[in-house]
Amino acid sequence: MLLSRLLACLGLLLLLSGHLSGRAAAAPAPHLTGDWQGSLSAAGTDIPLVVHLQQQPDGRYTGTLDSPKQQAYGLPIASITVRADSVVMRLTAPAAVLAGRVSTDGQQISATWQQGGRSAPLTLRRQGTAGSAAPAVRRPQEPKAPFPYRAEDVTFANAGSGIRLAGTITVPPGNGPFPAVVLVTGSGPQDRDETIFGHRPFRVLADYLTRRGFVVLRYDDRGVGQSTGDRASYTAADGVTDAQAALAWLRQRPDVQAGKVGLIGHSEGALIGLLAATQANPPAFLVSLAGPALRGVEMMVRQNEDLGRAAGLPAEQLAANKTLNQQIYLTILQTPDNQQAQAQVTKLLTEIGMNAAQARQQAAGLTTAWYRQLLAFNPEPLLPRVKCPVLALGGSKDLQVAAGPNLAAWEKGVRAGGNPDVTAQELPGLNHLFQTAATGLTDEYGRLEETFAPSALAVIGDWLARHVKK
Structure with missing residues (x-):
């Protein structure tokens, strides 16, 4: 919303860490109906999330997401796929994917939250009472019928x-x-x-x-x-x-x-x-x-810098982030071949300590057609x-x-x-x-x-x- 997609839609400033790996075990699909709570770490701030899941008569799952700290409740989960102990939830607003594995006792989902080309670890734990009502959110400007049009x-x-x-x-x-x-x-x-x-x-x-x-x-x-x-x-x-x-x-x-x-x-x-x-x-x-x-690159660099400064990042970290971002953006612009660009961006990210799998995921997100067009915008x-x-x-x-x-x-x-x-x-x-x-x-x-x-x-x-x- 909002150039929100430029850096984690809807303001979840995700840190570049964590990656899920491994194969799904051949086990029965877990029963996921209920409320699941966890917390993302973003720019030094914890962002609590609550996922509400409900199994339908045909076996499908539906659900919603709450972000209480941000006063966002009932965000729809567009699709939920459950296979063995694996679960993938996709949202459209925000545009994000939550992918994880359910523990053997069915009480925990160890996952990653993927959004805006970035990822962060997220552990969801089952809560005691399913279907708890979200607190009312005050939006006094919301238009109310009857309308004079x-x-x-x-x-x-x-x-x-x-x-x-x-x-x-x-x-x-x-x-x-x-x-x-x-x-x-x-x-x-x-x-x-x-x-x-x-x-x-x-x-x-x-x-x-x-x-x-x-x-x-x-x-x-x-x-x-x-x-x-x-x-x-x-x-x-x-x-x-x-x-x-x-x-x-x-x-x-x-x-x-x-x-x-x-x-x-x-x-x-x-x-x-x-x-x-x-x-x-x-x-x-x-x-x-x-x-x-x-210009797209100039806008992106300025955006990252302004958000980082407002979030309290120290000057040396802001400077390091700016240098890295400029390197990544220019690499993408100067390398039209996606495979080559992703290899170079992956190298830059692993050099700052990111694991290879996570770096490849980041590089893929940064070289989409949408992102390339944005960076090249003049x-x-x-x-x-x-x-x-x-x-x-x-x-x-x-x-x-x-x-x-x-x-x-x-x-x-x-x-x-x-x-x-x-x-x-x-x-x-x-x-x-x-x-x-x-x-x-x-x-x-x-x-x-x-x-x-x-x-x-x-x-x-x-x-x-x-x-x-x-």
Whole structure:
């Protein structure tokens, strides 16, 4: 969510340690129904996790995940595979895999948590009472019926990719036609509400903008929720074609002003918006929410450094991490052959003490098509080609996409192409999700009750209102 996939989606800053090995024993599948609790170690902080498993009548397991410290409860586990003493659980939000083995007494699962190209050991122990209720999470901004607008679940085609995308459209009262907005999520598999830690920021944003007279379309990423398509080979280029399909579908609706259909992208969604704005049939306007405008490698190095510093890493460790990250990123960029790149990255990681199996796993995650495209991202020739009005916003406490340098790049780059209609604004005290934050660290996201700062909503709504009246 959120360039969350750049370093462990949803803020679990995983340390590079631990790896499961060995063969599954030929034993009966264990009975896993119940509650399992463990703790991840991340940047010197323990992150408790609780897994709730339930066996269905057909023998399948279903389950959910809680992260109480982050106030995230009921995160769905997309699939659970049990073979002999082996269990693999896959989540889509966050995009993570928990793979482990069950002890002979059935009371413990020794596992690794794999996410964002990183892994960490995780031991889950069976708890005494199954099905315990998760504490209520306060999300006071969550829209509640009845609504003064119409909401409808819809599907539309990306014909070029042969997929169908599913989403929700909200339409103001009255006959219209109305100006319209497409919301594009950040990195990693995201649903239409961009759900994260019990927050649904896109639902809050859609509610606010529809109340202000805009038709709003938000949709599940391809391969997520009710949208079809393959996530395994997904890159931002695919995201652009999905966003273009959404824009085209909206323009054809009789209740939409075809010439006033724009795009709001969050994090990687803003990168997708930038690419869409430089191609045929661009959006009528573009709003970047914490969107990157620096080169991919520069952005990644800065992100890792900011998060490490905020987490309290000493200066010497920050410097060592920066040097290693730069070496790894440049190696990947300069070595197009994946096998060769993985061998070189594996060597760099084993030289700092990582075991070979773990290093190979890390290297594979860092050389996916998605990651390669991100590292190679160069916005400099793109920004001057944007001719539509642009609003670029960033929070002063954003540790994932630093507001200062990225906002400056947005403004300078768009203006360089002769487009004066660009507004770049840093919003004080807000994090990457545009919540009012104390630290900006990702483990704070779920603890905050606020989903989207009202001040940020007002800036977006006021800017849009001014521009659709032109």
